[in-house]
Amino acid sequence: MVTKLAWRNIWRNKRRTWITMASILFAVLFGSFMEALQQGAWGNMINNVVNFYMGYGQIHQKGYWDEQVIDKAFTLSPQQLQEIEAIEEIQGVVPRIESFGLVSTTGMTRGALVVGIDPALEQSLTKLEDRIVAGAYLEKADKSVLVAEGLAKILKLGVQDTLVIISQGYHGVNAAGKYLIKGIVKFGSPELNKQMVYLPLPVAQQFYGAEGLLTSIALKIEDQDDIDAGLAAIGEVLDTSAYEIMKWDALLPDLVQAKSLDSAGNYIVYFILYSIIAFGIFGTILMMTKEREYEFGILIGIGMRRFRLSAIVWLEIVLLGMLGALMGIVVSTPIVWYFNKNPMRFSGNYADLLEKFGFEPIFPTAFDPKIFVTQALIIFIMTVLLALYPWFKIRRLKPVEAMRD
Amino acid sequence: MDVIKTKGVTKIYNPDKIPVYALNGVDLLIEEGEFTAIVGPSGSGKTTLLNIIGGLDRPSGGAVMVHGQNIAELSDNQLIDFRKDYIGFVFQAYNLIPVLTAQENVEFVMLLQKRSKTERQQRVAELMDAVGLSDKMDRRPSELSGGQQQRVAVARALAPKPTFILADEPTANLDSKSTENLLDIMTRLNKEENMTFVFSTHDQRVIDRARRVVTLVDGEISKDERRD
């Protein structure tokens, strides 16, 4: 009977009920959409940055990342490599040997990041081949190099020109070599565009005097949800006291910080949104309680305990909140899903900037049920708490006074 | 048996500010089966007295025994339960729960009493018949006339089989035909079921049909006449 009474009371003032439910619905919708957009944009951003070079995870010799010196190069046995490649969550293992060197041509020298890569594997993670603006991409057996466009311009070099690289190799050996430029790659980031030089892996290993050694293995993981499991599985294969297996967030702490800063800004917006909704709901509750004081007086008068009456009124509001929140989820889901499949596009300066970096200027929403459920739950809990107001009111209500209009 | 017994009941409103002496020592004894009208000029304390007898309000002084119970001794919840089980109320107007149908309104207190479904259904049918509204069981209060609403209220008051029924100006908002009709029902229930009624009124036609008339003036009983 309690539920029946509560249910009918909800529909007693249909317009008010609809308005209240609609405001809850919009709060859930707005909150979910904002959160989905935010998470989606960051997911996209991270995905871009990570696939740009880092990968979602990397393997190094223990201590490499702090110093990033070639002396911390390492090797994995073919069997270990095979086992890592066999891990389900990991779609690619991209070996590299990288260090800084000086590149020069007659009369001019510049610093550069000289990276040995496996051309095919590198392409699978970072799509390096797509960045070729002149010449051709590397083949596995090539002895030639790729040079970033900005660097080539400074050195006044082009395809088929020769480039001298010098560096300090493994354990202090002198590294020096002369290579033919096979292709020019262009990066949107001026920083990278001025310093990247790529060699095929065996050529680089020979150059650094580090045959068979790598400084890092970048991991290609397609689904972000697989990262932790994938890295954990590698931990089973490798001795973690000898190797470090790092996740993207440890590799890119600045990005993580920027993300949390951005979320903090959002909390203010949420706070305002929720406050507006809370006042709206509270207004409804206040009005409803006032209107029904007479009736409450009658009910207590004829023998209904206050607790029971309060429970009914509370249930009414909670049901209302639940309906609104559920409707919010129902309405948000297709909308967020749509913008997940058909991401919004940036335009203007920001889009140009992103495109320069080789990123697609889109704003996909994250389609994660957790988002809707969280938003709906927040509003629902808020309603549950606000619904305590009639409880206090009923506890103090004097039937005689309530019935005296 | 004494159904209601008051001794030196006083009621002072706003004792701290400007005190209003609403009742000034009321001794009243009401026995089972009585049909009593409380009359008196406006402001004489009728409503105050009925509220105190009904346990809706507490007296400032004196004692109230209802159904052999000193209601001053009851806690808030006990008093609510006491009202539920022993007292039927008919208020001046808007007695009914708007979202419940006539029969659900009548059934309501029995539900609070946790009576069985068969018992409830039987009693509702019987009472709706007694107040002549068997054909309007499923109407909401808003779909009933004022007189019909008051009849449902009487049925509701009777449903839990209370010791007596209190009615504060039950006919105040009714036309003369509905007033007659309601009084017929009350009189019949009084005679046939020996139900005790205590009601206040201004209406001479209602006073004429009471078997006992207690007149209040300035919070005191000035006259108490029986017409048996």
Ligand SMILES: Nc1ncnc2c1ncn2[C@@H]1O[C@H](COP(=O)(O)OP(=O)(O)OP(=O)(O)O)[C@@H](O)[C@H]1O
């Ligand atoms: N809550 C209250 N606070 C202060 N004074 C009150 C209150 N209720 C009633 N009174 C006063 O107490 C006195 C008795 O009021 P009561 O309502 O009992 O009279 P009544 O006989 O029922 O009058 P009426 O015939 O107009 O209904 C009046 O003077 C009234 O103004």
Ligand SMILES: [Mg+2]
């Ligand atoms: Mg009165």
